[in-house]
Amino acid sequence: MAKYPTPMLDELESGPWPSFVSDIKQEAANRKANPKNLDYQIPVDCLEDLLGQVELSYKEKETHWKHGGIVGVFGYGGGVIGRYSDQPEMFPGVAAFHTMRVAQPSGKYYDTKFLRTLCDIWDLRGSGLTNMHGSTGDIVLLGTQTPQLEEIFWQLTHEMKNDLGGSGSNLRTPAACLGMSRCEFACYNTQDMCYQLTMDYQDELHRPAFPYKFKFKFDGCPNGCVCAMARSDFAVIGTWKDDIKIDQEKVKAYVAGEIKPNAGAHAGRDWGPFNIEKEVIARCPSQCMKWDGSKLSIKTADCVRCMHCINTMPQALHIGDERGACILVGAKAPVVDGAQMGSVLIPFISCEEPYDDIKEVIEKIWDWWMEEGKNRERVGETMKRLSFQKLLEATETPAMPCQVKNPRTNPFIFFKESEVPGGWTHDLKAYRQRHQR
Amino acid sequence: MADVTDQQKAVIVDFLKGKSAAKSKFYFNDFVALFPDMKPREVKKILTALVNDQVLEFWSSGSTTMYGLKGAGKQSHAEGED
Structure with missing residues (x-):
């Protein structure tokens, strides 16, 4: 009882x-x-x-x-x-x-x-x-x-040759997807990067000195199996620079119904015959794909790496060869100001051992946040309070169009007077000669 | 950075003793302000040395962490940890 x-x-x-x-x-x-x-x-x-x-x-x-x-x-x-x-x-x-x-x-x-x-x-x-x-x-x-x-x-x-994880104002236990060990979409070795950074940042993991928690997560591709973009202050998400590789014969085989879409993942009920126009072309968020009945083409410059086409036809489409990762900063759950997704800081970075390029970015962010962050303030909140531009300055990253999610509605990036020819002053007389009042 | 000096440790201990009537736990940033010429990571080394000397102890809510003099405050005694 x-x-x-x-x-x-x-x-x-x-x-x-x-x-x-x-x-x-x-x-x-x-x-x-x-x-x-x-x-x-x-x-x-x-x-x-x-x-x-x-x-x-x-x-x-x-x-x-x-x-x-x-x-x-x-x-x-x-x-x-x-x-x-x-x-x-x-x-x-x-x-x-x-x-x-x-x-x-x-x-x-x-x-x-x-x-x-x-x-x-x-x-x-x-x-x-x-x-x-x-x-x-x-x-x-x-x-x-x-x-x-x-x-x-x-x-x-x-x-067990294991260790305690992170809690409090520490670097939290880093997490990675299973990456190259099983997944053909992995653009870099997530497990290795996670392990190396865990070992390199033992002091940050076990001895608290941050204003608040700080999380790393490593996703091998934009499918995001560890949800790095939504759940980590510093997200490393695999991506590629060149074209998605297309096997046109396999595309035709999908269209002809010879290969099951999504690797058979939706076989639980009959969804009817595969329709490439409806299920792939029309679902591309940036409308960068075309199917003329015999050939699939993708305009790489417009591709946003959503992974939908690759997930649907994995035998026909494959990630590109020039691989690395995109770094996003500032995701958090809702405590102050609501939940926040990560913002792109570096659109492409190489992921070669010993990951010095990545560590350089991390340490610059930490130095800035440790000096500027208020108590119990996540780096995403510091970023929002002081502007994304300050983070760009702290990390010595140039401003790029791909860092702007919604032009005009979230103007994270402002010009400084020194960056504008002539500064904030202008010749009023000359202006009035060109523009009537 | 050079080794942590006794003088640096004393600055932290004196600060905590001076505030002990009002507060027993402090955020990391409170200590950074005591050493305006030092980087936060260098200040952390002083705090770590004091924790290792068992002069200071951590307090954690699980989401955030603070530092205080070992045994200071009500919690140590109330929870039988002193």
Whole structure:
């Protein structure tokens, strides 16, 4: 029988969706049964207390977690988030219930040994409750107590050769799509870049000195499987400069119905015969494609790399050969001023090891933001407050038309007096000779 | 940058002690203002050295991080972490 009645939480189990309440109840029952006969290092009934506290919060419509904490592992200023109940006598199992963030393997490639070891550590020293994965992409271990932190850290680093992730005003755990390991669209080696930058910026990951959080994400192509453009302060998105490669014979095979569009991804129902005009040409956002019945042509100068045609006919179309990445800055979720997508800073940059070109841009942004950013201000907010032009100056990037998303409505870029012939003054007499009043 | 000096550490500790009646936790930027001739990354090295000396400690809400003197404020005692 449950330790506390939880009628409001129980209702959350009734819908068609997976329920975190069911998951917590399942693990609570498992801990009680203790089939592995573990010497649990935190209270066995912590999850029942968790359910009790969440039920109380639902009832009273206010949280019973205190705000933050001082706990961590020695020398690290991130990776552990102190969580304390403000009703410790009522729910002693969650009096301290800290969260740990653990770096996920690049591209989220796991082997069973890794997962088993992680679960073994967390069953013994934590609540057994995990969040795979947090919105940053890291492994989130929910619920442990202070004496366990160093023990868990030792096991993570020594037995698993892994590390804590980022939290607080740190560089957050970088995330990459699986890139070249499986995907033919990858324009650069996302996993390698993610790993190298993680190793190079250990100090920024573990010792906080930024005004607020800072996230890197690496997408191999504009399909954006880790949503870098929407979810990272610094997004590196693979792209190419030259033409999309076209195999005209394969295009004809798609048109003739010999090859399934979208690699058969929409085979769940009958959508009728493939229609290249409707499904590819008309859906091109910049209308840069033409099909004359026997030949497909693409005007590269107008292509915005939306990936739709390549995704629809992957055997006929392929990314170009001159590959690199586009850098976008400033995406964030809605806290101040609403959600913001990244803005193009550098339309094309080479992605060759050791990624010095990329690191140079990152460090210039950091230097600027650390000096100019207000407390708890994301770089996208600093950019918006001080203008995109200031970011261009800080990163020594020339202004380019491709940085303007909507001319006249978001004039990020202004001319300086020194850039305008004659400055802000002009010869009024000469002007009036040309223009009547 | 040269090694962190005792004098630099003392500037931070004195600042925190001077403010201890009003506040116990401070943002990183508050310390940068104490060293107008230094870059933020150099100031960070002083703070890191003080954390390693266990003079300072981090406080984190999960989304943001602050620095304070170890054991200062109500939280350490209330949560049994001192």
